[in-house]
Amino acid sequence: MRHIKILHCADLHLGSELSDIPIRAQERKQELLRTFRKIVTICNDENVDLLLIAGDLFEGSNIDPQTVQSVKDYLHELDHTITVIAPGNHDYVSIDSPLADDDWPEQTIVLGDGPQRAIFADRGFAIYGAGFRSTYVDQPLLPQLPEADLDLINICVLHGDLVSEGGTSRYNPVTERQLAASGYDYVALGHIHKRSPVYKVSQTSYAYPGCPDGRGFDELDEKGVYIGTVGKHNVDLTFRNICSRMYLAVEADISDCSSEPEIVRTIISRLEELYGSEYKNNYYKIILLGSVSENFTLPLQTIQDNLNERLYFAKLIDNTRIAIDLEEVATENSLKGIFVRKMMERIEEQTANDNLPGANQLTKALEWGLRAFESEVQLIDY
Ligand SMILES: [Mn+2]
Incomplete structure (x- = not known):
């Protein structure tokens, strides 16, 4: 059975301001662009048939022209690869969007705001998708797309928000039922910056690759793309870490x-x-x-x-x-003193009963409690 080779990326957000790292922001912008170039290089080196960019390639419409030009130049370097870009909620289809320019390379398909299909019969596949036309897309796009062509490998590219059955989202809600009904072999999703595994429902596989390089402390650890093969009802993709820094x-x-x-x-x-x-x-x-x-x-x-x-x-x-002397605090005639006394009694009880996990848990609770008395409890958003 025939397979094609794909590279699936999303959410590069090129051109964004990087407020988490003010002293490194300019350098980081260049690095993010280099990461995009790395993606193009991989496509050439590994003879990738399809480069799928599932939305939010750009941070918005007001991107410095040099960044946009670099992206076009890199895409021009692709020999064999067809690129498909699905506009997302950040780079939605509008007159002033860089994606609306008419000088994108010939081998680059920028999806419009209506349901779209592009058939490459000689190469054995068809592409489906639609772009955002504004920040919000309340009506699910996936059910509006053309039916899968049974003779071809069917690949869909969409920016959207995976929700449970009956769930809603203002960012093109996608449900498992819609995915299963689509009959596509692979649905390349974007929008969620954290990578998902490659899931499969009925004959349709789908995944979020996450962003290929972090832009802040809400995008931690390894970042990259999915790369591999797609055949009829059968995908074999692996995650590849390509981030320049973590x-x-x-x-x-x-x-x-x-x-x-x-x-x-x-x-x-x-x-x-x-x-x-x-x-x-x-x-x-x-x-x-x-x-x-x-x-x-x-x-x-x-x-x-x-x-x-x-x-x-x-x-x-x-x-x-x-650091405080617990024994001493326990003698205090205060709410804090009573708290420490009671907790220490319970810890001793658990220790005496050989319940070490229980004792550890209570010790942690005592620490957190003490920090609460000092108003130091703070939830950290990792
Ligand atoms: Mn998005």
């Missing part, structure tokens, strides 16, 4: 440290242990944990400056707490 959130316990150099050393060795010899090149959000003596005021700015001399980018979040 955004990472790392917790470091500095309980045993009593000086700034010691803290920096602890953090660096933790990063080295986690990320090996390339550890310096990432963006780090470092969350300091543990208890610090009340006589030691953390020199946060100095630590951050020192880390930034050793790492590409680091920002610190201080979630440490002040």
